Each structure stands twice: as C-alpha cells, then as structure tokens.
Amino acid sequence: MENLKNEEFLAGYLDTLSKRQVFERAFKTHWESIYRSALQKVGSEEAAKDIVQDVFIVLWNKLDELKDRPLTPFLHAVLKNKVLQLFERNAVRLRYVVESTQQPQVAEPCDEPLFEKELDSIIKDEVLNMPPRMQTIYRMKKEEDLSIRDISKSLQISEQTVKNQLYSASERLKAKLKLYNPQITLMLLILFVN
Structure with missing residues (x-):
C-alpha cells in the first residue's frame, strides 16, 4: 500500500490497517515536511525536532478522531499551535527575566x-x-x-x-x-x- 498522500483522508486506512501502521505511514510521509516547516519557524534544529515530536504525539492521540479529516491540514494546524506555544513560553521566560532585572537593588x-x-x-x-x-x-x-x-x-x-x-x-x-x-x-x- 502506498504512503499516505497529502490529500487523502484516514478513513479507508483506519478500516484496513492497524492504528500503528497508519501512524507509521503518516510519520514516514509527513515527518520531513513538518520538520522543515518547524525549523523555518523556530530557527533551531533542536526546538524543531521537539515540536515535530509533539505534533506526532498529538496525531497518535487523535488518530481515531481523524477519519473524515485531511491529514496534512491537521498536522500543519497542530504544528502552528505548538510553535505558538513555544513562542509564548519563551516570551513568559523573558518577561520574567526582564521583571526580575527591573527590581530594586534589593533583589x-x-x-x-x-x-x-x-x-x-x-x-x-x-x-x-x-x-x-x-x-x-x-x-x-x-x-x-x-x-x-x-x-x-x-x-x-x-x-x-x-x-x-x-x-x-x-x-x-x-x-x-x-x-x-x-x-x-x-x-x-x-x-x-x-
């Protein structure tokens, strides 16, 4: 059976293959493009790999719910959310750093x-x-x-x-x-x- 195509839905695959097989095919087909997109957005290989891992964890957890949804848009939506979460965490960390450095000398x-x-x-x-x-x-x-x-x-x-x-x-x-x-x-x- 071919790799999962960008336009394909998971319904037919989930009926004939195990969840693990469908996930492995989706991973092999989409990992590289999701990684490249993540790397472009965050500029760090390590952060991009972490984000891609999170994207595929979400896919695994929601695979049964995705029967009637195209896979590529779902993966990119999850990627976007994970990138935004990373930026928010970094912004919170830096905000904390700024606030702590703006304290009086008694800090x-x-x-x-x-x-x-x-x-x-x-x-x-x-x-x-x-x-x-x-x-x-x-x-x-x-x-x-x-x-x-x-x-x-x-x-x-x-x-x-x-x-x-x-x-x-x-x-x-x-x-x-x-x-x-x-x-x-x-x-x-x-x-x-x-």
Whole structure:
C-alpha cells in the first residue's frame, strides 16, 4: 500500500490497517515536511525536532478522531499551535527575566546570572544556526577576543570579509533578539553582540 498522500483522508486506512501502521505511514510521509516547516519557524534544529515530536504525539492521540479529516491540514494546524506555544513560553521566560532585572537593588543576587544565562542560551542557539564560516569568525571575535586583523590572517581572508561576516552575524542576532521582548533588545545587544 502506498504512503499516505497529502490529500487523502484516514478513513479507508483506519478500516484496513492497524492504528500503528497508519501512524507509521503518516510519520514516514509527513515527518520531513513538518520538520522543515518547524525549523523555518523556530530557527533551531533542536526546538524543531521537539515540536515535530509533539505534533506526532498529538496525531497518535487523535488518530481515531481523524477519519473524515485531511491529514496534512491537521498536522500543519497542530504544528502552528505548538510553535505558538513555544513562542509564548519563551516570551513568559523573558518577561520574567526582564521583571526580575527591573527590581530594586534589593533583589536577590541570582537575578542577573539568570538573565544572562537566558540571553546566552538564545544567542548560542542562533550562533549554531549560522553558516560555518560566519560561525567561526564570530566565535574567534567574541570567544577568543581576536582582532579583525588576526582573524583575517588566521583564516587567510581579507579584513573586509571578516567585517562583513561579523556585520551579518550581528544582524542575524539582532533579528533573533527582536522576536523577544523589545524592551531588552538594546540591553541584549550591549551585553552580547558588541
């Protein structure tokens, strides 16, 4: 029997195949497209894989209820909801971080490290999604504190290329950070990008 097609309904398959067989066929047919969509939306391979796993858990739990519904729109609707839930969780975390850093100086001393840890995590995820050369140049500048000239000599590329790559990396990070609370974007840039 063929893989489940995008336009097909599950009714005929659920009548002739076990729930597990139908699920496995749906998974094989749709995993890659759902993963690509998730990756495009969240920009992190790890987060995208987690979301896709959640999408297929929902499919498994609701498979018997989907007899008369097309499968592809259902999977994409679940994907959209899971992405929105992720963004909401991240927004709540960052809102908490912002609120805790805006407390008077009497606030607990652990607020600042928590804030920095969260921001560092966001930036590390984005750096991992950079093209290899850009990632290398960014790490040499930010982690090894090398000058543009030293990076240029080490990689045997022009200083302008190094500057261009650092500028592109900075723009990527700014774009990523703008997805989060805009009030802290400037602070984020000061702490991690410059």
